[in-house]
Amino acid sequence: MKSVVASLLIGSLAQASWAVPAPPVIDVYKSPTCGCCNKWIDYLKANGFTVRSHDTDNVAEHKVRRGVPSGYGSCHTAEIGGYVVEGHVPAREIKRLLKENPRARGLVVPAMPVGSPGMEAGGRKDPYKVFLVNQRGSVRTYTQY
Numbered sequence: 001m002k003s004v005v006a007s008l009l010i011g012s013l014a015q016a017s018w019a020v021p022a023p024p025v026i027d028v029y030k031s032p033t034c035g036c037c038n039k040w041i042d043y044l045k046a047n048g049f050t051v052r053s054h055d056t057d058n059v060a061e062h063k064v065r066r067g068v069p070s071g072y073g074s075c076h077t078a079e080i081g082g083y084v085v086e087g088h089v090p091a092r093e094i095k096r097l098l099k100e101n102p103r104a105r106g107l108v109v110p111a112m113p114v115g116s117p118g119m120e121a122g123g124r125k126d127p128y129k130v131f132l133v134n135q136r137g138s139v140r141t142y143t144q145y
């Protein structure tokens with residue numbers, strides 16, 4: 001009887017671990033010399049993402065391809081789950097995006113705000129916004145920090 005209970009337990013544990021979703025994969029396009037891009041990549045890994053990093057001399061091509069509105073670009077462009085993630089976007093907002101699954105192009109943090117993930121400089125934190133880009137390319141504030 002004991003062994004039956006044990007094997008049932010082991011069976012359900014095995015099933016539970018099998019059901020754990022794989023960490024989300026994010027593709028990042030960046031220039032080979034971008035230091036803050038690498039810091040953002042390390043930050044994503046620390047937050048449970050699997051990162052595929054792609055060095056390119058033409059990051060702008062990926063912004064155009066993914067429909068990042070002009071004037072909202074940053075140093076790197078990423079893709080996850082069919083969305084674009086432009087710039088130093090916090091992991092929390094990427095996870096929220098995937099969970100809410102809106103009809104949109106994705107998220108952008110324009111430029112490179114000091115204090116955003118990968119842009120740490122001492123304790124300085126400049127205020128910045130995360131924008132949601134809708135399918136027509138217009139933006140609205142998703143969150144602000």
Ligand SMILES: [Cu+2]
Nearest residue numbers: 036037075112
């Ligand atoms: Cu940067």
